[in-house]
Amino acid sequence: MASQAPLRFKGNFFADPEFFRTDVTKGVTKTPTGCRIITLPSEFLIGFRDALIYECGGSYRQIMKSTGRRWGTQFAKRLERELSSFYQTPFKELPEPIIRTCLAEAFRAHGYGHLSFATVLEHAEFVLAEVRNPLLPALIRESDRTSDLLMAGMLGAVLAHLTGKPLDAVQTECPSLGADRSRFLIGPGSVVAELEEWINEASQMPSHKAILRHLAQHNSLSNGSIAETSNTETENLVGAQAQSEEMSP
Amino acid sequence: MMNTWLTDIIRTTNEALFNEADLTRIMTYYASMPARLKLSEELERLEPTLVKSLQTELSKRYPDRSLYSRRFIQDIVESLRCVNRAVLADDLRLLRYRWIDHVLDVATAANIDLQEIRDAYLSLREILQSSLPRSAWETLEPAYEELLDALTRSPKTLTV
Amino acid sequence: MICKIILQSKAPYLTPQERAEIESYLSTVKARRAALEEVRRNVGKIVERTVARIRTMYPQMARFHQNGYEKTQRDLGMITNLTANAMFLGEHETLDEMFTEWFRTIMKAVHLTPQLLKDSYGFWLDEMKAALSEESFALMRPHAEHVADYLTRIPVPARDEVGERVPVSSSHGAESWKF
Numbered sequence: 001m002a003s004q005a006p007l008r009f010k011g012n013f014f015a016d017p018e019f020f021r022t023d024v025t026k027g028v029t030k031t032p033t034g035c036r037i038i039t040l041p042s043e044f045l046i047g048f049r050d051a052l053i054y055e056c057g058g059s060y061r062q063i064m065k066s067t068g069r070r071w072g073t074q075f076a077k078r079l080e081r082e083l084s085s086f087y088q089t090p091f092k093e094l095p096e097p098i099i100r101t102c103l104a105e106a107f108r109a110h111g112y113g114h115l116s117f118a119t120v121l122e123h124a125e126f127v128l129a130e131v132r133n134p135l136l137p138a139l140i141r142e143s144d145r146t147s148d149l150l151m152a153g154m155l156g157a158v159l160a161h162l163t164g165k166p167l168d169a170v171q172t173e174c175p176s177l178g179a180d181r182s183r184f185l186i187g188p189g190s191v192v193a194e195l196e197e198w199i200n201e202a203s204q205m206p207s208h209k210a211i212l213r214h215l216a217q218h219n220s221l222s223n224g225s226i227a228e229t230s231n232t233e234t235e236n237l238v239g240a241q242a243q244s245e246e247m248s249p
Numbered sequence: 250m251m252n253t254w255l256t257d258i259i260r261t262t263n264e265a266l267f268n269e270a271d272l273t274r275i276m277t278y279y280a281s282m283p284a285r286l287k288l289s290e291e292l293e294r295l296e297p298t299l300v301k302s303l304q305t306e307l308s309k310r311y312p313d314r315s316l317y318s319r320r321f322i323q324d325i326v327e328s329l330r331c332v333n334r335a336v337l338a339d340d341l342r343l344l345r346y347r348w349i350d351h352v353l354d355v356a357t358a359a360n361i362d363l364q365e366i367r368d369a370y371l372s373l374r375e376i377l378q379s380s381l382p383r384s385a386w387e388t389l390e391p392a393y394e395e396l397l398d399a400l401t402r403s404p405k406t407l408t409v
Numbered sequence: 410m411i412c413k414i415i416l417q418s419k420a421p422y423l424t425p426q427e428r429a430e431i432e433s434y435l436s437t438v439k440a441r442r443a444a445l446e447e448v449r450r451n452v453g454k455i456v457e458r459t460v461a462r463i464r465t466m467y468p469q470m471a472r473f474h475q476n477g478y479e480k481t482q483r484d485l486g487m488i489t490n491l492t493a494n495a496m497f498l499g500e501h502e503t504l505d506e507m508f509t510e511w512f513r514t515i516m517k518a519v520h521l522t523p524q525l526l527k528d529s530y531g532f533w534l535d536e537m538k539a540a541l542s543e544e545s546f547a548l549m550r551p552h553a554e555h556v557a558d559y560l561t562r563i564p565v566p567a568r569d570e571v572g573e574r575v576p577v578s579s580s581h582g583a584e585s586w587k588f
Contacts, residue, residue, distance in 0.1 A: 007316075007359055009324040011331055015346040017251055018416050024510040097358030101351065255412045259494070259503055264487040266449050267494055272442065279438050282411065286428055293422035330421045337415045337423070 005093050013086045013102065014109030033082050037110075042139050049140070061149055068153020075154065076161035079106055092162055099162065111135070112151070113182070125165070126187035126215070129155050134175065134182040143176035145205050152184055159186050168192035170199065173208040183208055185215065194218070253340040278339050281388075285337050288388040291381050292333050299326045299376060306372045316365050325369050328352075332392050341395050349399045367400040410434050410499035434499045437548070441497045444545035448493040451540040455533070456485045462532040462577075467525060469572025474519065485533060488512075488556060495552045504552075509559045517563045520570040527588070528574075530557035534586050558588035 020037055022029040029037045052060040083091040083102055091099065100117050107115040114132040131151060140147040148171050156169035166189040173183035185195070198214060199206060206214070252260065255278070258271045267275070300323055307317045328348055335344035356363050374393060378386055411434065414427050423431070448455075460482045463470075470477045491508055495501040501509075516526060534553055538546050 006318055006320045007355070007361075008320065009328065009352055009355060011328065011348045012346060012351040015251075015351070016416075017253060017256065017343075022506070024506050095359065097355050100358050101354045104354065105351065253412065253416070256416075259412075259498070260507070262494065263507075264490055266445065266452075266490045267497065272445070276438070276442065279411070279435055282431065282435055286423070286431065289422050290428075296421075327421070333422060334415065334418075338412070 005089060005095055007095050008087055008089075008098060010087060012105045013083060014105050019109065031082070033078075033085070035078055035082075042135075045136060046139055049136070061145075064149035065153040068150040068155075069157040070153075071150070072154035072157025073161055075106075076158040079103070079158075080161070092164075103158070107131070125167075126185055126191075127159070129169070129184045129186055131182040131184070132180075137175035137182060140176050143174070145177075146171035146174040146182075147176040148174060148182045148184075151182060155184050155186055156189075156192070160189075166190075170196050170211075172211045177205060179208075185211070191215075251342055251346055253338050253343065255338070255340075281339070284384060284388045285339070288381075288385045289333050289337060291385045292329050292389075295377075295380055296326060296329065298380075299329075299373070302376050302380075303369070303373050306376065307369060310372065311365075311368065314365055316361060317369065322369070325366075325373060332389070332396065336389060336392050341392055344392055344395065345399070349396060353399070363400050367397060370397055370400065412498075413500055413502060437499070440544060441499070441548055444541070444548045445493050445497045447541050447545045448489065448496075448549065452486060452489045452493075455489060455536045455540050456482055458536045458539075459485055459529065459532045462536075463525075463529050465577055466528055466575055467571055467573070468575060470525075470570075472572060473570035481529070484512075485529075488560075489533075489537075492549065492552050492556050495556075496549050501552050501555050504556070505559070509556060513560050513563060516560060517566070520566040520568060521563070522569045522571050523561055523563055523565060524574065525569075525571045526561040526563065527557075530561060530588065531586055533557070554587045557586065561588055 016032075019031060020029050021032075029039075031037060049060070049064065052063055056063055079102070080091045083094075087094060087098075091102075094102075104115045104117075107113060112131070113134040116130050116132075118128045118130070119126075131148075134148050134151060136148045136150060146152075152169045152171045156167050159165075159169075160167040167186055168189040169184045169186040170192050171182060171184050173179040173181065175182065185192070195211065195215060199211065255275065258267070258275070262268070262271065300319070303326060304317075304319065304322050307314070307322065311317060331348040332344055334347075335341050352366060353363070355361075356366060370393075374397070377389065377393075381389065411431055414423070414431055418424070418427055420427070460478055463481060464478055474480065491504055492501075495504040534550075534557065537549060537553060541549065
């Protein structure tokens with residue numbers, strides 16, 4: 001998503017008390033650009049997930065992720081339209097800090113949680129995304145596997161659309177497993193697929209650190225070490241003792 | 250999305266008549282509207298000249314700062330529209346959510362020294378103080394100080 | 410109104426028209442405040458007299474709706490307050506978002522007839538006019554007529570639940586109200 005376009009300060013496009021406007025006579029809610037929005041209550045999301053599990057058994061995970069991907073692609077296209085108009089510049093061409101900030105602001109405005117990014121592997125095309133207060137894990141309180149498959153699909157698709165690269169995401173940490181936030185590794189689809197296979201074959205969900213170690217060891221693009229870089233901290237997680245749990249500002 | 254204080258009153262009052270305390274607050278706000286409207290007019294009148302004035306000032310004081318492109322200066326001047334809206338609504342949360350938080354997030358993500366952004370607003374403040382009628386500046390000042398104050402804090406400590 | 414204009418304005422700063430609307434509204438605020446207080450003092454009387462006339466014209470309604478007249482009294486009090494608030498704010502868009510559309514669905518759901526609602530709101534406007542000063546009623550009128558117009562626009566139910574309508578000699582001049 002790197003760009004040489006100048007940095008712009010235009011404000012939070014979504015932070016407007018009138019951003020979602022409902023015509024009560026028609027029962028229709030729209031954004032300023034005319035995109036229709038609906039509220040999906042938790043009962044629907046749980047019912048949807050439960051129905052998928054009931055109807056599809058073990059393959060529900062793949063279907064949920066696939067649903068997330070389709071959703072993410074449409075979401076990214078809408079964001080692109082809205083923010084390109086707002087910035088008078090194609091959204092994909094904006095500097096990366098702006099794109100990341102806008103994505104986070106979009107997430108907050110739509111109630112998807114508090115999104116932030118950190119670069120995981122230097123010189124490799126992996127990014128770590130964190131979502132605090134994620135929606136689905138808040139509803140699925142306990143699980144033996146990660147539960148935010150919709151978001152994994154969605155984040156992979158959003159970044160794939162914005163970069164034009166075949167990206168995918170895998171969830172590595174989940175509040176349903178006791179973590180304080182959802183974490184997703186987003187990178188080349190083929191590598192993510194291998195990671196997912198390794199995770200699924202494990203008898204127990206591997207820890208986030210173990211997944212990063214596995215990624216570093218098996219990722220041919222890296223030199224075998226991981227530097228996990230947040231905007232304020234850098235951590236070495238392979239070949240050294242883990243120093244800190246803190247990942248993002 | 251956030252409501253302004255007035256929207257909050259309307260929604261929480263619901264099916265009762267507005268109570269005395271709320272009416273007093275609303276009437277006080279209404280009494281201040283002429284000054285707020287006047288500020289809005291003055292800022293709109295000044296805006297076309299502010300970019301050039303600020304550019305001149307910043308290139309004199311900080312000739313080596315690459316942040317101060319014309320685009321950046323335009324954005325800083327145009328941010329007064331957001332400040333103005335918050336002043337009109339008498340709700341600084343509009344400024345915080347729409348502008349301040351965004352600037353802090355972008356500055357953090359782009360590794361920009363907040364002080365450089367603050368310096369631009371300090372220079373703009375001087376221009377506004379000398380260009381606006383005194384009463385208009387006094388109406389603008391609380392919101393402007395809120396903005397400057399926020400640019401001295403790190404994002405972690407910002408409270409909203 | 411001020412809230413709506415400021416938050417919905419698309420202009421970088423307000424347009425001259427928006428400014429003029431705000432200034433025009435501000436020039437009426439003291440009168441609106443006074444009108445609100447007048448409504449506060451008289452809402453009980455307005456509602457009581459309105460319900461008495463409804464009861465006379467629709468004596469059988471209680472057969473279909475348990476505590477129907479009492480609920481009507483409660484609802485009319487609420488509607489009077491909401492309308493007065495809308496009058497004070499100078500706009501009824503917020504009222505419609507929060508209340509009017511929802512309340513109309515309730516009227517449909519309990520199988521009231523458009524005729525009963527026209528009669529009722531006609532009485533309501535009559536009693537409001539009688540209770541309030543000319544100036545205060547002039548401020549209330551456009552919002553009250555809007556609410557009445559909105560709430561009377563329901564379809565005739567297949568089976569109404571209002572009972573017989575007994576025309577009374579001092580019927581309101583419903584045609585003089587704009588709904």
